[in-house]
Amino acid sequence: MSKEQEIIVCDKLINKFILRARKFIDYGCFQYGKYQYAISKKPDASFVSDFQYFVFTKSTKSLESIRALLDMGHTEDVLILARTMFEGYLASRFIDEEYEDSLVNDFIFVPQLISQRKVIYDNGEARVRGTNEIIDFLQRNPSEMKLGKDKNYFYDLYGYLCDYAHCNFSILYNYINAQDGYTCDNKVNRYLVRIIALFIFTKLFESIVTVEGEDFEGENEEKECYTLVQDATRFLYEQLDYLSKYSSPNVGTELNKHMKGMFKEMKKSLKEEVGSVKKDFLK
Numbered sequence: 008m009s010k011e012q013e014i015i016v017c018d019k020l021i022n023k024f025i026l027r028a029r030k031f032i033d034y035g036c037f038q039y040g041k042y043q044y045a046i047s048k049k050p051d052a053s054f055v056s057d058f059q060y061f062v063f064t065k066s067t068k069s070l071e072s073i074r075a076l077l078d079m080g081h082t083e084d085v086l087i088l089a090r091t092m093f094e095g096y097l098a099s100r101f102i103d104e105e106y107e108d109s110l111v112n113d114f115i116f117v118p119q120l121i122s123q124r125k126v127i128y129d130n131g132e133a134r135v136r137g138t139n140e141i142i143d144f145l146q147r148n149p150s151e152m153k154l155g156k157d158k159n160y161f162y163d164l165y166g167y168l169c170d171y172a173h174c175n176f177s178i179l180y181n182y183i184n185a186q187d188g189y190t191c192d193n194k195v196n197r198y199l200v201r202i203i204a205l206f207i208f209t210k211l212f213e214s215i216v217t218v219e220g221e222d223f224e225g226e227n228e229e230k231e232c233y234t235l236v237q238d239a240t241r242f243l244y245e246q247l248d249y250l251s252k253y254s255s256p257n258v259g260t261e262l263n264k265h266m267k268g269m270f271k272e273m274k275k276s277l278k279e280e281v282g283s284v285k286k287d288f289l290k
Contacts (some may be wrong), residue, residue, distance in 0.1 A: 010198050013246065017201035020239050021074055024208055027232055028067040031216055034224045036060035040115075050111045055103050058114050062095040063215045066208065073204050080194035083171050083181045089204045090168035094149050096211040100281060101152035103214070109143060117144045156276035163269035164203075180257075202246050206273060209239045213282040236284045240277050244289055247274035 008016075040054030069088045076085050102110050117133060120126040126142065127134050133144035153161045170178050184190040213236045223229035251271035254263045278286050 014198055014201060016242060017205055018077070020205055020242065021070065021201070023235055024212060024239070025067065025070055025074065027235055028063070028070070028212065030224065030228065031232070032064050032067060035222055036064060050108070052106055054111045054115055055106055058102050059099045059215050062099040063211065066092045066095050066211055070204070070208050077201065082194060082196050082200045083178065085200045085204055086168050086171035089200070089207055090172050092207045092211065093165065093168060096207060096214070097149050097152040097157065099211065100154055100214055104154055112143060113145050113147070117142065155281070156272070156279045160269050160272035160276060163265055164273070202243065202250070205239060206243055209236060209243060210281060212236060213284055217282040217284050219283040233284055237288060240284070240286070241288060244274055244277050
């Protein structure tokens with residue numbers, strides 16, 4: 008299969024994820040924590056679902072934006088959105104697997120108060136406006152939320168995505184033409200950015216949607232979601248295997264080494280079950 012054909016497969020999988028994700032949001036995403044809190048006046052683990060569904064809905068909109076950017080050829084901007092999706096996936100997995108009562112404050116209640124300027128967060132301290140009372144709040148960096156096999160590729164992938172999210176001169180080649188003039192017309196890394204975006208959303212979808220006990224619209228819809236994760240995982244496994252052995256002629260030896268190591272660890276991480284999809288179909 009040529010790279011152009013693989014790009015077509017990527018685009019089809021992205022379209023399928025958008026279709027299934029939008030359906031899931033419409034029938035399955037509900038604020039269970041908010042509902043329970045209205046009754047009991049006590050926050051509980053139901054808020055984990057609220058946060059995960061928020062991340063999922065936000066990331067689905069980002070994936071739709073990514074699809075539009077890919078159509079425009081703005082590949083470097085895809086990686087900016089991929090970074091936010093990756094951060095969302097890490098936070099969603101963290102609050103689910105490491106749940107304790109304080110996380111409801113850290114991820115849900117206090118951030119809302121900060122955005123409303125009812126709480127001031129400065130120099131690592133959260134204080135109530137007016138009373139200056141210090142309240143418990145921990146704002147975590149993405150590196151503090153990595154779990155499982157995500158730890159093995161996190162720093163390389165996150166660093167790569169951050170290069171595109173910041174004004175970093177290391178990505179100058181995206182904006183320079185053959186005459187060394189500035190240009191907005193470069194369309195670079197068309198294949199790579201699709202693999203990265205698809206990898207992140209597949210993990211997010213797997214960890215939130217294809218989970219035992221999730222309330223699907225019906226048996227057929229459940230089957231479609233599980234099949235989609237399996238198809239995307241199988242495709243990514245093959246592509247990441249190729250990338251883990253590929254040396255780009257456009258970059259130096261050291262960067263090639265790190266990129267190949269990153270892709271190798273990303274491939275390995277696909278074997279990890281972050282939802283309820285069994286991975287016995289992977290070699």
